Amino acid sequence: MTHTPDTAVGIGMPAMPAPxxxxxxxxxxxxxxxxxxxxxxxxxxxxxPLLHLVQAEEGHVTATGMRFCAQTLGLTGAEVSAVATxxxxxxxxxSGDYQVGxxxxxxxxxxxxxxxxxxLHEHLGVGDDGTTEDGKVTVEHIECNAACDFAPxxxxxxxxxxxxxxxxxxRLVDDLRAGRPVEPTRGAPLCTYRETARIxxxxxxxxxxxxxxSGGAGPASLIGLRLAKGEAGAGRVVAPRTADxxxxxxxxxxxxxxxxxxxxxxxxxxxxxxxxxxxxxx
Amino acid sequence: MSVVTESTxxxxxxxxxxxxxxxxxxxxxxSPVLSAFWDEPESWTLETYQRHDGYQGMRxxxxxxxxxxxxxxxxxxxxxxxxxxFPTGMKxxxxxxxxxxxxxxxxxxxxxxxxxxxxxxxxxxxPHSLIEGMIIACHAIRSxxxxxxxxxxxxxxxxxxxxxxxxxYAAGYLxxxxxxxxxxxxxxxxxxxxxxxxxxxxxxxxxLEGRRGQPRLRPPFPAVAGLYACPTVVNNVESxxxxxxxLHRGKDWFRSMGSEKSPGFTLYSLSxxxxxxxxxxxxxxxxxxxxxxxxxxxxxxxRLKFWTPxxxxxxxxxxxxxxxxLDYEGVGAAGSMLGTKALQCFDETTCxxxxxxRWTEFYAHxxxxxxxxxxxxxxxxxxxxxxxxxxxxxxxxxxxLEDIADTINGKSFCALGDGxxxxxxxxxKYFRDEYEAHVTGGGCPFDPALSTVWADQSPQEVNA
Numbered sequence: 001m002t003h004t005p006d007t008a009v010g011i012g013m014p015a016m017p018a019p020x021x022x023x024x025x026x027x028x029x030x031x032x033x034x035x036x037x038x039x040x041x042x043x044x045x046x047x048x049p050l051l052h053l054v055q056a057e058e059g060h061v062t063a064t065g066m067r068f069c070a071q072t073l074g075l076t077g078a079e080v081s082a083v084a085t086x087x088x089x090x091x092x093x094x095s096g097d098y099q100v101g102x103x104x105x106x107x108x109x110x111x112x113x114x115x116x117x118x119x120l121h122e123h124l125g126v127g128d129d130g131t132t133e134d135g136k137v138t139v140e141h142i143e144c145n146a147a148c149d150f151a152p153x154x155x156x157x158x159x160x161x162x163x164x165x166x167x168x169x170x171r172l173v174d175d176l177r178a179g180r181p182v183e184p185t186r187g188a189p190l191c192t193y194r195e196t197a198r199i200x201x202x203x204x205x206x207x208x209x210x211x212x213x214s215g216g217a218g219p220a221s222l223i224g225l226r227l228a229k230g231e232a233g234a235g236r237v238v239a240p241r242t243a244d245x246x247x248x249x250x251x252x253x254x255x256x257x258x259x260x261x262x263x264x265x266x267x268x269x270x271x272x273x274x275x276x277x278x279x280x281x282x
Numbered sequence: 283m284s285v286v287t288e289s290t291x292x293x294x295x296x297x298x299x300x301x302x303x304x305x306x307x308x309x310x311x312x313s314p315v316l317s318a319f320w321d322e323p324e325s326w327t328l329e330t331y332q333r334h335d336g337y338q339g340m341r342x343x344x345x346x347x348x349x350x351x352x353x354x355x356x357x358x359x360x361x362x363x364x365x366x367x368f369p370t371g372m373k374x375x376x377x378x379x380x381x382x383x384x385x386x387x388x389x390x391x392x393x394x395x396x397x398x399x400x401x402x403x404x405x406x407x408x409p410h411s412l413i414e415g416m417i418i419a420c421h422a423i424r425s426x427x428x429x430x431x432x433x434x435x436x437x438x439x440x441x442x443x444x445x446x447x448x449x450x451y452a453a454g455y456l457x458x459x460x461x462x463x464x465x466x467x468x469x470x471x472x473x474x475x476x477x478x479x480x481x482x483x484x485x486x487x488x489x490l491e492g493r494r495g496q497p498r499l500r501p502p503f504p505a506v507a508g509l510y511a512c513p514t515v516v517n518n519v520e521s522x523x524x525x526x527x528x529l530h531r532g533k534d535w536f537r538s539m540g541s542e543k544s545p546g547f548t549l550y551s552l553s554x555x556x557x558x559x560x561x562x563x564x565x566x567x568x569x570x571x572x573x574x575x576x577x578x579x580x581x582x583x584x585r586l587k588f589w590t591p592x593x594x595x596x597x598x599x600x601x602x603x604x605x606x607x608l609d610y611e612g613v614g615a616a617g618s619m620l621g622t623k624a625l626q627c628f629d630e631t632t633c634x635x636x637x638x639x640r641w642t643e644f645y646a647h648x649x650x651x652x653x654x655x656x657x658x659x660x661x662x663x664x665x666x667x668x669x670x671x672x673x674x675x676x677x678x679x680x681x682x683l684e685d686i687a688d689t690i691n692g693k694s695f696c697a698l699g700d701g702x703x704x705x706x707x708x709x710x711k712y713f714r715d716e717y718e719a720h721v722t723g724g725g726c727p728f729d730p731a732l733s734t735v736w737a738d739q740s741p742q743e744v745n746a
Contacts, residue, residue: 039470041384041427042510047492048475052434073492086494086650087475089434105396106594106640107554107626112734143478143644145435146393146402148553148626149560152735158437165736186406187438200434200473204444211445214438217320217407223560224550225317227308227576 018063026068029057033072036202043073047083049201051090056197060091089200096131097192098176101142101155102169108144112152112165117141119166124173136177149220150185157196159187162218188213308576313539313547314563315527316520320407326442328449331410337455339526343418344463351422355525358533359545363400364390364481364518365592365621367544367610370525376505377423377513386514387420387428388490389522392474392481394433395593395701396644397624400549401519403561405432405439408523409446415522417455417467418529423515426466431486434473443471478648482696483516485650496652497696520549540566544609548623554589555581555629555733567612570625571604581738584629588712592621594641595701597708618708631737633728634713635720638705639667645702653695659686660702670717673725680717684710 021029032053037046047069054065066080073080084090102117103109117128120139124132131138147153150162154169161172162185175182176190183189188210199205319325319334328336343351356371377385389412393401405412416428432440447469450456458466472490474480480489484498487509508514524546528536537545544566550573553559557578564573570589580586588598591608597618599606606616613620628637646660666683669675683706691703710717719727731737 042491044492045472045490048489049473051475052473083492083494087477089474089476104640105644106637107397109640110628110632110637110730110733111554112736114730115734142435143647144394144396144398146399146433148397148399148624149551150399151553151559155435158435160436160438163735184438188441196437199437199440200475202471202473204448205441211326211441212324216323216325217317217403220558220560221317221403221407222321223558223577224308224312224562224564225314225321228312228314228563230309 018067021057021064021068025057029053029068030072032201032203033068037072039202044075047073047075047080048087051080051084051087052197052201055090056194056201059194060094094131095193096136096138097194098136098156098173098190099138099140099158099193100169100173100176101140101145101158103143103145103147103151103153103155104141105144107148108151108153116152116154116164116166116169120169120173123170132177134177137173139173147186150218156182156184157190157193158200159184159190160218161185162220184214186214186218306572306576311568311572311576312562312564315547316404316408316411316523316549317561317563320403325407326409326446328410328446328453331408331414335530336410337414337461337526339529340414340417340455341461342529343421344461344465348422348424351418351529354533355422355528358528358536359543360521360524360528360536361544361546361610362518363520363524363548363622365395365595365619367620370517370521373505373515373517374419374423376503377515378506379424381513383512384427384510385423385425386509386512387416387423387425388483388487388509388514388516389416389428389430389519390481390483390486390516391430391432391519392478392486393519393622394478394481395595395622395624396641397551397553397590397593397626398622399551399553399624400561400622402436402439404519404523404549406442409439409442410450411523411526412519413446413450413455413469415525416469417460417465418525419515419517419522420467421465423513425515426468428467428469429490429509430469430471431480431490432471432473433480434475440471440473447471477650478644479650479696479698482698485696486516487514494650496650499695524548541607541609541611543611544620550608550623550625552577552625552627554625554627555584555586555632556627557581566609567607569605569607570599570627573625574604574627580627580629583738584631587628587630587632588634588637588709589625589627590621591618591623591625593624594626594644595619595697595704596621597704598712599708600712629733631728631733633671633726633730634709634716635667635671636726636728636730638709639664639671641705642667642702645698649698649702653699655690656694656696656699656702659690659694659699662686663690663702663706670720671726673720673723675717675721677718677721680710680714680721683717 036049037043040046050069055061061084066084070077070080102113104113104117126139129140145155152164154161154164322330324330352371352374360370361367420428456467456469477495479485480495482497485495489495504514504516540546547563548566550562562573586601588600590596590598591613603616606612610620642663646664649656649660651657663686666679670679687703687706690699
């Protein structure tokens with residue numbers, strides 16, 4: 001058994017009795033917990049936020065943290081443990097300050113996520129879910145993170161690093177280990193995993209500029225809008241059917257707005273689809 | 283057709299344009315509504331939103347009796363954008379009135395279906411459209427407390443949701459006596475903790491109650507006994523965010539887009555081996571051919587091999603389905619589901635066995651364990667698929683895959699099981715020979731390096 005009572009949180013009953021938080025920590029967490037519990041009609045709804053909160057305190061969910069949740073919400077240790085072990089975002093062992101998650105669900109994997117994960121394992125000398133010796137970086141594979149139009153995607157402490165390559169990902173972890181500032185493509189300048197967990201618990205990021213950081217929508221999010229506005233020069237747009245038209249010249253015009261998507265609805269050919277830009281039209 | 287193999291060669295200038303009709307210009311094909319001002323410098327702020335008719339729909343709605351709001355949304359024909367396509371207004375109508383219980387609105391922002399990437403960019407760029415939609419919906423169903431269940435793994439979006447909710451409170455759009463109407467509403471932003479199953483609405487409710495996210499037996503449906511056993515509406519982010527424009531611009535405007543049974547606009551998410559992956563907002567019923575046509579097609583020199591119309595849980599399509607209208611009826615008639623409109627496109631460099639194996643590993647990992655067919659079935663599917671992919675499979679293994687998928691499909695507690703069976707059935711339908719090639723050839727005939735985004739990039743090629 002590799003079970004060590006002071007750090008490991010196994011599936012099932014934690015080693016009892018778990019030590020309490022020091023009094024000052026407990027007082028601080030009690031105040032935070034009261035604020036979270038007050039947001040819900042039923043106190044038990046605050047369990048997921050409270051687990052994020054104790055993770056923010058210690059970097060992972062410990063037996064002490066679970067005991068705190070159970071006492072705060074009037075639950076048994078087993079009830080809390082059952083929930084803590086169900087969700088993948090709750091760590092059950094100490095991990096790095098920066099969690100580097102490489103998406104290896106099908107689309108990202110095919111587009112290069114597998115190669116990125118392999119490169120990081122080799123570069124850092126750690127396996128999946130492994131942490132570098134300096135305690136800075138934990139590498140893991142993650143599931144689809146709703147950014148497929150920015151594939152391959154790497155998440156660091158759940159901020160987006162879009163359109164990655166093995167080289168960019170290696171530079172990223174080197175910067176993290178060296179303490180150089182790293183900025184995501186979408187999201188705020190990185191804070192530590194524990195600080196991130198506090199935001200997840202439900203306490204807004206206190207840093208000025210964190211909400212505004214990285215600006216508005218990412219380039220892929222805007223691509224359809226830019227096309228619709230006739231700003232086709234944006235990005236690397238190639239219109240294959242206009243290849244025989246000189247650059248800059250527009251393709252042949254349509255007869256009317258209603259011939260745009262012809263018979264696009266098999267269910268209702270009598271009702272041609274087409275956008276209407278002005279209110280009241282049609 | 284040329285769109286399928288986007289290439290440097292000139293397209294056939296006079297050739298038939300295919301069943302999708304003549305080439306469509308992007309300005310005419312696309313219809314940005316939700317995404318209309320995402321390119322503004324601070325698109326996520328209340329100030330920007332108000333400059334673009336923000337909270338006008340709310341004013342209209344609060345001046346109407348709640349039942350009239352429900353009727354209007356019902357008449358608009360808005361259908362759920364989370365996958366199932368259930369009419370939104372009808373969902374609201376199911377909430378019993380005068381029952382003396384609190385009513386709740388829970389927004390499903392647990393976007394986790396592989397390939398799906400519409401709600402997250404929407405909330406990042408324009409969170410107020412969701413908040414305004416929630417105010418309208420809560421007025422309609424007589425709810426004074428609503429929740430946004432956001433998946434935890436998207437902290438940048440969580441920041442902007444916290445910020446937007448705070449802005450809305452400060453402006454008097456949330457809290458007591460909203461905009462002087464006498465209507466009260468509180469919104470709680472709730473971050474999940476990493477579980478795909480919580481996108482299933484009853485698992486989401488269990489999770490929001492502080493339990494393991496496992497689906498509930500239905501009936502009772504959430505409309506009768508949902509959150510805390512009270513009448514509850516669970517709606518997808520995009521469904522609710524579409525409501526303010528309907529209130530502000532009218533149901534006839536909304537119905538002028540799309541088709542009779544699938545009216546309106548929606549976000550199509552193009553990803554994979556395409557020249558320009560991204561969000562394309564268009565009327566329901568456009569085709570993949572049209573979207574590829576206006577967006578630059580597949581990546582240079584490659585052909586479309588297979589694609590999903592709405593995430594990995596929707597049966598895959600091939601080149602022959604390029605002209606299927608992407609609305610609820612059109613995709614259904616072609617043997618799949620519109621789902622989340624996550625158009626993941628894979629070209630001929632992609633091994634379908636590898637793709638399906640990876641999706642199946644996902645379902646096995648995310649199976650909640652409550653029911654036996656899904657828990658055990660997805661596990662065994664993974665074992666068989668890994669063997670086949672590694673060239674250690676047999677012909678019987680392929681038959682066994684089908685058997686197990688059949689044991690899961692329709693016999694599981696919730697739709698996760700059906701979703702796990704979909705890629706198996708559909709890939710065997712279109713690409714059985716590829717499975718067989720893995721068995722007879724003793725391994726995978728594909729080179730994964732060729733399907734990466736950097737495979738075709740020469741050093742001098744610079745992409746914007």
